[in-house]
Amino acid sequence: MGTGVEKVMLTTSRNGAAPLADLLVNRFNRLEVLTEHERGVLRLIEARPKQAWRADTRLLTERSEIRAPQFVMTGWAARVRELGDSRRQILGILLPGDVIGLAMRARPLALTHVVALTPMRTVEAPEIAVAWRDRERVPGLAAAFDLAATEDEFFMMAQVMRLGRQTAYERIAHWFMELEYRLSSRGLSTNGSFPLPVTQETLADAVGLSVVHVNRTLQQMRREGRIELTRGRLSLLDPDALRAAGEFHPPALSAPGQLAAEARVVHH
Amino acid sequence: MGTGVEKVMLTTSRNGAAPLADLLVNRFNRLEVLTEHERGVLRLIEARPKQAWRADTRLLTERSEIRAPQFVMTGWAARVRELGDSRRQILGILLPGDVIGLAMRARPLALTHVVALTPMRTVEAPEIAVAWRDRERVPGLAAAFDLAATEDEFFMMAQVMRLGRQTAYERIAHWFMELEYRLSSRGLSTNGSFPLPVTQETLADAVGLSVVHVNRTLQQMRREGRIELTRGRLSLLDPDALRAAGEFHPPALSAPGQLAAEARVVHH
DNA sequence: CGTTAGGTTGAGCAATATCAAATTCGGTGG
DNA sequence: CCACCGAATTTGATATTGCTCAACCTAACG
Numbered sequence: 003m004g005t006g007v008e009k010v011m012l013t014t015s016r017n018g019a020a021p022l023a024d025l026l027v028n029r030f031n032r033l034e035v036l037t038e039h040e041r042g043v044l045r046l047i048e049a050r051p052k053q054a055w056r057a058d059t060r061l062l063t064e065r066s067e068i069r070a071p072q073f074v075m076t077g078w079a080a081r082v083r084e085l086g087d088s089r090r091q092i093l094g095i096l097l098p099g100d101v102i103g104l105a106m107r108a109r110p111l112a113l114t115h116v117v118a119l120t121p122m123r124t125v126e127a128p129e130i131a132v133a134w135r136d137r138e139r140v141p142g143l144a145a146a147f148d149l150a151a152t153e154d155e156f157f158m159m160a161q162v163m164r165l166g167r168q169t170a171y172e173r174i175a176h177w178f179m180e181l182e183y184r185l186s187s188r189g190l191s192t193n194g195s196f197p198l199p200v201t202q203e204t205l206a207d208a209v210g211l212s213v214v215h216v217n218r219t220l221q222q223m224r225r226e227g228r229i230e231l232t233r234g235r236l237s238l239l240d241p242d243a244l245r246a247a248g249e250f251h252p253p254a255l256s257a258p259g260q261l262a263a264e265a266r267v268v269h270h
Numbered sequence: 271m272g273t274g275v276e277k278v279m280l281t282t283s284r285n286g287a288a289p290l291a292d293l294l295v296n297r298f299n300r301l302e303v304l305t306e307h308e309r310g311v312l313r314l315i316e317a318r319p320k321q322a323w324r325a326d327t328r329l330l331t332e333r334s335e336i337r338a339p340q341f342v343m344t345g346w347a348a349r350v351r352e353l354g355d356s357r358r359q360i361l362g363i364l365l366p367g368d369v370i371g372l373a374m375r376a377r378p379l380a381l382t383h384v385v386a387l388t389p390m391r392t393v394e395a396p397e398i399a400v401a402w403r404d405r406e407r408v409p410g411l412a413a414a415f416d417l418a419a420t421e422d423e424f425f426m427m428a429q430v431m432r433l434g435r436q437t438a439y440e441r442i443a444h445w446f447m448e449l450e451y452r453l454s455s456r457g458l459s460t461n462g463s464f465p466l467p468v469t470q471e472t473l474a475d476a477v478g479l480s481v482v483h484v485n486r487t488l489q490q491m492r493r494e495g496r497i498e499l500t501r502g503r504l505s506l507l508d509p510d511a512l513r514a515a516g517e518f519h520p521p522a523l524s525a526p527g528q529l530a531a532e533a534r535v536v537h538h
Numbered sequence: 539c540g541t542t543a544g545g546t547t548g549a550g551c552a553a554t555a556t557c558a559a560a561t562t563c564g565g566t567g568g
Numbered sequence: 569c570c571a572c573c574g575a576a577t578t579t580g581a582t583a584t585t586g587c588t589c590a591a592c593c594t595a596a597c598g
Contacts, residue, residue, distance in 0.1 A: 065522045083431045085517055091434040093427055107416045109525040113424055135405070148375045156381055158426055159361055163351045165433035166359040166478030170554070201576065210434030212555050217578060233563085249353055254333045257377040438586070469544065483586050485546060501595095 024048070026073060029099040029188050034146035043129055043143065047073065052123040061124070062103055062116035070128045071104040077122030078199055080208070081114040092208040094157060095119075095181070099188045101150065104130055120199045149255060156253040157184075165210045168248070170219045173209040176248030178229070182238055183252055194238035198231065292316070294341060297367040297456050302414035311397055311411065315341065320391040329392070330371055330384035338396040339372040345390030346467055348476070349382040360476040362425060363387075363449070367456050369418065372398055388467045417523060424521040425452075433478045436516070438487045441477040444516030446497070450506060451520055462506035466499065 026044040030036060036044075052075060055061060061079060062068065079096040093114055096102060102116055102124065130147055137144040160180060164173045181198070185191035200208075206216045223229045228244055230237040238244055294312040298304060304312075320343060323329060329347060330336065347364040361382055364370060370384055370392065398415055405412040428448060432441045449466070453459035468476075474484045491497045496512055498505040506512055 067525055083427065085431070085435060089435045091431045093430050105420070107413065107420060107524055111522050111525055113420075113427060113521075113523075137403070145375065152373070152375060152381075155423070155426075158423075158430065159351065159381060161430050162361050162426065162433060163353070163359045165430060167353060167357045203576085213576095214556080214578085215554055218554095221578080253381075254379050255381075256375055257335055257379055471544080480587050481544095482546085482588080486586090489546080 025099050030146040033149045034142050036142040040140050040143045047125055047127045050125045052125055055118045055122040057118050057120050059118050060115055062112040064115050065111050068103045068105055068110045068112050070126045071130045072102045072124040073127050074098050074100045075123045075125055078119040080117050080119055082117050083114055090207050097184055152255050153253055170211050170215055172248050174219050175244040176250050177209055179245050179248055179250035194241050197234055198236040199234050293367050298414040301417045302410050304410040308408050308411045315393055315395045318393045320393055323386045323390040325386050325388050327386050330380040332383050333379050336371045336373055336378045336380050338394045339398045340370045340392040341395050342366050342368045343391045343393055346387040348385050348387050350385050351382055358475050365452055420523050421521055438479050438483055440516050442487050443512040444518050445477055447513050447516055447518035462509050465502055466504040467502050
């Protein structure tokens, strides 16, 4: 797997219309107050030619060199580690608006594989690294990227908790709530309903269970009327119950301050 | 737990002699080439009055504000998350030379509890945050701290893999190898033998198992002649077998470069 | 020399994995 | 529109891993 032309340059990005527009501006302006100039930088990035990827292709390979960081514009990807036999573990899901391959060091090697779960489009964004080195120029952006990175770290820790100490039911409930949280902060979830374009096998690799057991647990959630899951769309029918079951808590990264974007959306 | 005077200021730090001396210089000079000035900064930090902590006290509380970052000088701590009932998960172990409470954002809140596993000494090191904001002044230090942070991230990912997809035996083998790797890079392990100052219950919380099962797995490792574990000291009698069992791989963070400290110690 | 925390062992059980066989679903070609 | 195909999902039966409960043991310590 993974030979040949996986990456296809698009000359135009005609479809980048409806839900894609201003994805980055929306996301990062919510994390931190941005100047008009900073918003302009994000729009510039968004307008860039997209790289297209087929599902199941590898965007990054563990221990291989990373070039410029990228933003996911559409589609889902996963950060993956593998064991010698066929076992694999998904470390985290990458959604539209997320950064791929940011590393703050010289000649960085990727710490994980990154695999497209669906067809994807990405844009290169060397600006992220630049903002990071040269904070003064775009302080708002720098702060927003910091917050985004910290959120990633938070979710990685949540993943550890899930896998180490939660039951199958709890893990899946927590994972669903987390997805809903992340998607809705990007305007990609409405009323607890959002696309879930992954197979149950992928879900199993994310929550550290077998496919069969994932399937049975989903059945149970359906029987209990807590979710509806059909044709790649998930609806959380009883988010309160799921949140309680999974003990999901949204990230609390910074204490409220006079400067920060306290127009921050409060979920639930 | 955790009331009263947990933090005790020491007026002198008389015991800071033998294995403690130059801990920071050794560690970070191994990660990146440092100038004499930069080494001086580290020595200055090391010489600072230590804060002393009793075992089982909390150095940081999840969701509470963080002040200046600290270095662990002696003793072990753990980053911990808890569930509503008594379940808890250790996210990572903090060893001498590690940083506690570094956060690159305004008014940061701690993402996890930090609990002392043994009596500890720490020093405050606002220099870490400064180096981070003002990279030009101490580029070597800034790069070294970046590498250290990336290593932390790497180990967190290893933790996810362990918990999600490895068996009890594999988890413990992997965890032991990781500890040996980290300790020996600080000169705290000799010939695969090092202090392991934690109860089996703590070990259980680290690897996501029950105490009983941890105990049985340790027995098995002993029977097989792979470890010796007595009175708080662990000896890896057959590191190759353990490395293979746990599929332990040391972190590969950067491709070799002409600048970086390629006097980097190669382990095993 | 009693107390206690930590370690060890046994027995039974619950959660989850594995294996194998349907069944359904989303295309795709006719 | 229909038949068919492969992938994904579902279900059943059984095996395994790791958990819980409970007792007992041991060493350190006052």
